[in-house]
Amino acid sequence: MNNNTQRAIIFALVALLLAATRLHLPASLTHFGPIPDASWAAFFIGGFYLRSWSRWAFPALMALAVLVDYIVIRGQGMNFWAHYCTSPAYWFLVPAYFALWYGGMLTRKHYSRQHDGRSLGVLVASLVGSVAVCQLLSQGSFYWISDVVSQPTVAGWFKNYTDWLLPQPSVGSSGYLMVTAIYVGLALLAHVGVQQIAQLMAAHKARA
Structure with missing residues (x-):
């Protein structure tokens, strides 16, 4: 497969992951459903694999997320624009x-196929940092x-921020x-697994 074919497959998988898990959100769209919402991970993973397609891939996934929210809210018999989750703050999503997408892009920039400690460190730092910023913007x-x-306070905001960010x-x-x-x-494990399989197949062909 060429790179574009690989990216197209990854885009489809990321979009499927986002839609399938986001549809399980309950009415408030703020708590985890039976299957935890993978939207945040989907954007981080998308930024890693689809960095060169960011100009259209990010808007497409963003539109998909809004569409899923629309379907969920309308499925409850409610007006999408009247729902409290679609206040002006909704567009801060x-x-x-x-921020998550950029975290994935940053991880890709420093990615090494050797999976050394530096690459893992960048992954952890980028993931934690981008999730923290995403939470700051969305929850804040x-x-x-x-x-x-009704009466927001700094103390109330901080407690709400950490309550949802941390277990x-x-x-x-x-x-x-x-x-x-x-x-x-899980995506990292799949990535390493696919890479190992590809290397084994290449070695087998070389010996054949």
């Missing part, structure tokens, strides 16, 4: 998700701009960072 805008919180076993929340890291970790 664009820069929030791009919702907390301060929407009408859901909270007491309330049954896995946290966006852990869920995103799990999906990205």
Whole structure:
């Protein structure tokens, strides 16, 4: 397969992952469904594999995310624009998700096929940093701009920020960072596995 064919397959898989898991979100669109929402991981993974297609791949996945939200909200018999999740803060998801996309791009820039400690360090730092920024933009805008919180405070915002970013076993929340890291970790395992298979096949052909 050529690079464009590979990218097209990856784009389709990332889009499928985003749509399939995002559709399981409940009414509020803020809690994890039966299958944890992989949207954040999808944008990070997309930035890694589709960096050269960013001009159209990111907008396409962003449009898909909005479409899925529309389907979920309309499926509940509600007006999309009247739903509290689609306040003016909703559009902060664009820069929030791009932070994840950029984190994936940054990881790709420093990627090494040897999977050395430096590459792993860049991956961890990029993932944690981009998730933190995404949470800052998405949760922060919702907390301060929407009408859901009647009397916002810095202390209230910070607690809400960390409650959703980090695991909270007491309330049954896995946290966006852990869920995103799990999906990205699974993608990394698949990446290494496919790479090893490709190397074995190439070695077999060379000996044939």
